[in-house]
Amino acid sequence: MAVKVLVVDDSGFFRRRVTEILKSDPTIEVVGTASNGAEAVEKVSALKPDVVTMDYEMPVMDGITAVRKIMARSPTPVLMFSSLTHEGARVTLDALEAGAVDFLPKNFEDISRNTDKIKRVLCDRVKTVARSMRRSAAPATQAGPRPTASRLGAAAPAASQQAGAPARPVVYNRGAAKHKLLAIGTSTGGPVALQKVLTELPANFPTPIVLIQHMPATFTHAFAERLNRLCKITVKEAQDGDRLQPGVALLAPGGKQMMIDSRGGVVRILPGDERLNYKPCVDITFGSAANAFGGKVLAVVLTGMGADGRDGARLLKSKGATVWAQDQASCVIYGMPMAIVNANLADAVLSLDDIPSRLVEAI
Template sequence: MPYSVLVVDDSHFFQMRLKDIINEHKDLNVVGVATNGQEAIDMTAKLKPDVISMDYEMPFLDGISAVKAIMAEIPTPIIMFSSMTYEGAKITLDALDAGAVDFMNKNFAEVSSNSAIFKKKFHEKLIVFAQRGYKKSPSRSSSFITAPRTPPLVDTSTRSIVRNDSKRLKGKIKLIAIGASTGGPVAVADIVTGLKGKVSIPILIIQHMPENFTRAFAERLDRSTPLTVKEAENGDMLKKGHVLVAPGGKQLMVDRSGNSIKIVAGDNRVNYKPCVDITFASAAIAYGSAVLGIVLTGMGSDGCEGARLLKDKGSTIWSQDEDSCVVYGMPAAVAKSNISSCILPLKDIAQKIVDSV
């Protein structure tokens, strides 16, 4: 039986195109179309869809208000459609804060041209989140709401493994590098706020996000922590107590000196911009055994090869456990390859960093 989808958009064009695109997949079926936020709330209660596609700018009631109401009344996985502007990025982060699980770029050209890439990505997201449904899990202190989790995207039987390596790591770690994708904004915010300014080691965040989104994300994180957080720029120095967020659409590399970072254009041959593997690999060259690499929730396996290079140099790798992940793909790949020394619940990662480094 196909998963049921509710489409929410005030544009007749997008309503029809999204409905047609969704129904092309044998495992998906549009059961309703809402034209504003209030209709979305009413139709969610009536139809109980497996997943919702939600616009954010609509008459009567906007998408974020609708997300908040749906999460309060009948929690359902919601994928937001958002513009790629800076303002669109801020609104999208508000939607994730309200409980949305992920977002898609609302691009007229892609939708109208029947882009195969767009359709594949959209279908994949809808199915992944519909499979599991919405399960709210506890978060530490972040204002973000922890999103639902999905079954592993790779075959793995790993469970949480917490090793008492705090003494071994004290004084050794000179850089912390954190990679994440789907569900990452929530997870990263949980960790950064949970550190409470107690870590004086440079931190790099490699979060799969488009251009503009990483700037808004960095600014949002900066307001939530005593640490200094900013979107990374070419030549930025790696400073104690500073967090640099890799810019969307580009690659962040640690300079061989280990003192600064380089921002380079994203190569079209690389699927992710920014790419966790690229940053981890450059950190391995610059810092050798002095890196703590952490792989968080996300689709795919980005970070696995970079984590392997770090481990080969003697660095330490942790990964998020299955139960606290939105999508257990990236950390599962690392765990299955026996690269992780610790497999941790999200709620424990910040405190373990403080205890260890």
């Protein structure tokens, strides 16, 4: 079945180019376009697309207001187009909080050149979002009931579990050794998930935290500022040489890699390696944490597409560390956590709602 898309933008040129790019994929059908937010809200109700691509700055009704109305009337996955500026980052974060699933940089030059890369990125993102939403909306007879935390001592999910199937949840054994670092990795859906987790941690949270969120360089500073404003703990974009401190969360800067110094006291910020798909990369930070702290790490993998974090989690587990994964039912995209579960690396599979309280219990 083709993925049905509604394209929303006040620029006629941009609407045409996005439509042409999406139509180049035979598995995608553009069912309509809209030139402002109010028109988008009406067309979502009438056309029932699987995914909406949405601009922010539009006449009559802006993109964030349109997202809120769509989520209230006809909940539909929305992919925002964002400018790569500090203001664009702020607006995009507002849109994600309003209910948008993900975002892509709005680059007129790339769209105009009609590069194969922009075609692949846009079409793949639309299809991934649509697949994830269809799976999360499947009846319980197909996808299984929503997982809930079991009692202590339950077995870890089997590695042979089929992709997309909900994992059998377990919870962390509080009798384990005290953790010296909390490391959280995430991608699509991560900004809202991280906000949910971090805002519920107390100001006296006793363990240093490192955060790895797939995000452009111009976004991470704005995201750290937003989290710091909302949280009781301190959140800041990491800088080279920052010390790990209790109750302080260091967010890996976009376009770079964050590593834990082998002596365990500071973070190192290194240039992004072009050979790596992700900058920042969860595997890189997790791996360095394993070398620095061994089994004294609690790593959490939240919502996101792909499998970043799996190799780093495997190294952490080899050192005796603890790894948690977000459950399918509460993920925006069940990709990164599923990779952890299917590799039999998860000590716990938890709903997003349960993770903050479990962290307080465990640390």
